[in-house]
Amino acid sequence: ELKVEQNPLFLSMQEGKNYTIYCNYSTTSDRLYWYRQDPGKSLESLFVLLSNGAVKQEGRLMASLDTKARLSTLHITAAVHDLSATYFCGEGSQGNLIFGKGTKLSVKP
Amino acid sequence: NAGVMQNPRHLVRRRGQEARLRCSPMKGHSHVYWYRQLPEEGLKFMVYLQKENIIDESGMPKERFSAEFPKEGPSILRIQQVVRGDSAAYFCASSPSGMWEKLFFGSGTQLSVL
Numbered sequence: 001e002l003k004v005e006q007n008p009l010f011l012s013m014q015e016g017k018n019y020t021i022y023c024n025y026s027t028t029s030d031r032l033y034w035y036r037q038d039p040g041k042s043l044e045s046l047f048v049l050l051s052n053g054a055v056k057q058e059g060r061l062m063a064s065l066d067t068k069a070r071l072s073t074l075h076i077t078a079a080v081h082d083l084s085a086t087y088f089c090g091e092g093s094q095g096n097l098i099f100g101k102g103t104k105l106s107v108k109p
Numbered sequence: 110n111a112g113v114m115q116n117p118r119h120l121v122r123r124r125g126q127e128a129r130l131r132c133s134p135m136k137g138h139s140h141v142y143w144y145r146q147l148p149e150e151g152l153k154f155m156v157y158l159q160k161e162n163i164i165d166e167s168g169m170p171k172e173r174f175s176a177e178f179p180k181e182g183p184s185i186l187r188i189q190q191v192v193r194g195d196s197a198a199y200f201c202a203s204s205p206s207g208m209w210e211k212l213f214f215g216s217g218t219q220l221s222v223l
Contacts, residue, residue, distance in 0.1 A: 033211070033212075035214075041216070042200065042214045042215060042216045042217055043152075043200070043202075043214040044214075045211050045212075045213075048210055048211050050210070088151060088152065092212075095157060095164070095165060095207060096142050096154050096157045096165060097142070097152075097154065097202075097212055098154060099144075099151045099152045099153075099154075100151060101150060101151040102150075102151045
């Protein structure tokens with residue numbers, strides 16, 4: 001059974017600090033996705049990673065994929081309050097998206 | 110181009126009633142996916158449908174739950190004889206084909222069972 005594990009599940013950060021969210025998955029895959037969810041809202045697509053070594057950046061967020069290690073990371077640079085949300089990684093090799101439990105990020109002033 | 114449309118946004122049912130959740134995919138999308146999200150948890154895949162076909166229902170509970178995506182009209186997720194444990198947010202996503210680069214999600218239906 002495919003498993004997607006994220007850590008940490010909860011993350012409290014100070015504004016201006018850097019941190020990394022990790023996403024491990026249990027099968028060979030080169031289709032990894034990151035989504036953001038604000039409370040009570042739907043999922044917003046952040047990054048689509050479709051090959052080993054893929055790196056994508058948008059503002060203060062950068063995502064990477066290492067298919068050999070079965071690991072994707074979401075790096076946050078100089079966090080700001082607006083980044084507070086829950087971040088999900090999802091693996092898509094089986095025709096649908098299998099999500100991790102999410103990382104609830106809280107950025108405090 | 111309207112996004113994935115789900116309705117209703119909120120649905121309240123008493124135990125034993127039926128719940129019908131609707132999802133209209135983005136224009137040009139013929140593949141629909143349903144997910145369930147319990148409070149403070151991630152999204153759990155339920156079912157993947159193409160027009161008039163169920164492709165993968167491995168995440169659907171064996172009883173009381175069914176889904177369809179007819180040739181015309183929205184996809185419907187139907188829950189019969191609801192119980193309190195069915196209370197959750199149900200999200201629908203769509204894609205233009207089975208070989209997709211990204212899934213587009215609707216705003217979800219929050220089901221509350223009294």
